[in-house]
Amino acid sequence: MEDLEKLRYPIGHFNCPAEISEDDINLWINVLDKLPEKLTNLVGEFSEVQLDTPYREGGWTVRQVIHHLADSHHHSYxxxxxxxxxxxxxxxxxxxxxxxELFDAKTAPIELSLNYLTALHAKLVYLVKGISSEDFKKYYIHPVGNVNVSVAENLGKYAWHSNHHFAHIKNLAVRNNW
Structure with missing residues (x-):
């Protein structure tokens, strides 16, 4: 069996650069811009059995991961x-x-979340492409640990989050020869 940490974190943990560059921001925007199409292309032909397969033992199913992406990125927006x-x-x-674990996350058609991610990411990318470098320094306070999270860092976190969960599904597909 593969190492559990590698299955859980196939691209590693998010590490925010101490100094976030314009190149970092552009890279992260590109990741967010491309995720909906990449994800749709990856899972668009999956069967119901494939969608209900966990990406690892004890992990979420592909369906739950897709709905989680929509829910999480909704919060991020x-x-x-x-x-x-x-x-x-x-x-x-x-x-x-x-x-x-809610009913929709376990049973809803993935098209609901794929369509939502397409619209949500289009809005998000449009927004962040139009803000100033000063806006990227603004922040919110996360209640767990009262941590300040800048707009730039949040952008990086959700680019990582996109790649993280995409890798869960992609690696499962590769392991199972889908």
Missing amino acids: TRFKWALTENRPLIKAYFEKEWS
Whole structure:
């Protein structure tokens, strides 16, 4: 059996650069821009059995991962907006594991979340391409540890998050010769 850490974190953990460059920002925007199409191309022909296969033992199914991406990136989009329009807002965290156990995450057609991600990422990319370098320094406060998260760092986190979960599904497909 593969190493559990490698299955859980196939691209490693997110490490934000101490100094976020314009190149970092452009790379991260590109990742977010391309995710919906890449993901749709990867899972578009999956069968119901494949969609209900966990990416690792004890992990979420492909369907749950796709719905999780939509839920998580929905929260992220709101966090961007709060950070850009409010002074150091304290955001609300959510229980992603519990959300993944809800009826919709376990049974809904993936097209709902794929279509949502397409629209959401288009809006997000449009937004972040139009903000100033000063806007990227604005931040929100995450309630777990009262950590300041800048708009730039949040961009990096969600680019990593996109690649992280894409790798879960892609690696499963490769392992199973799908």
